[in-house]
Amino acid sequence: MTGTRSPWCIRLAERRLTLRETALFGILGGMTFLAKMVMAGLPNIEPVSLMVMLFAVTFGRKALYPIYAYVLLEFVLYGLNLWSVNYLYIWLILAAAAWLLRGMTHPLGWALLSGVFGLLFGMLCAPVYAVTGGWAFAVSWWISGIPYDLAHCAGNFVLTLVLFVPLRGLADRLYRGIGQG
């Protein structure tokens, strides 16, 4: 097997976490959760999309660790419900998209990706509601939430436009600083 290998398919030895990585990913998952709590009062403005994209472009496959550390904290605090199923897959979609576009440098490109994710958030969650209530219910649920998705889109766009590029540089330096990356 030659050529560029996807970090989503790295060898077992490379998947192992160092102690520093374990600490870093735990802290980042916790910080993501904390930042979301702090911003909870702002209507549909959340930092999670921004952080998930940062994790994906900085850590590759290992982004799964801070992402699911965050998801686990959500489950522990809010318990398990239908939305829990959404949280199991929805951040992976954004992480995969960010990783595929990792070569992109323009902040507008990242802002657009984050904005589209916010816009499609309800649509991406809807299949879970189709399983429980049928497709008509899922579509109706998605449409009734469109104003919230529009706000989510705008919030993600602005937050990512301002913060993604500087935070990406910071995350790269941090990861190299602990002897990784």
Place this chain on the structure above:
Amino acid sequence: MKKNGKLIIAAVAVLVLAAVFAGVWAATRPAASQGAKTITVEVVHKDESSKTFTYHTDAEYLGEVLQAEGLVKGDPGDYGLYITEVDGEAAVYETDGAYWAFYQGGEYANQSVDQTPINDGDAFSLVYTVG
């Protein structure tokens, strides 16, 4: 220049998509009637006791009425008001999986109270539910 062109096209595409979504929502939104309307809200408590409240209102959406009358308290959620307390009784999902289920005309509603338009004669229920 070529990259900027792609970004501009992408930005326009996102705007168009957002406009289409907004159009779908506006076209399918149930219309609220204006003027004096009478509605009933049945509250079924944890002990299964039930109270029915009747309101006369000009408000367009149920959430405005319930909050103005002090019947419900809640927090803004990702998809509208998440009701935490009704008629003085709190449901704490984190503690025992309890929540206030919202029904419109006997059917489980798929939108929050603040997204629910009011028409004269509408009947709603808020039921303390566990699990």
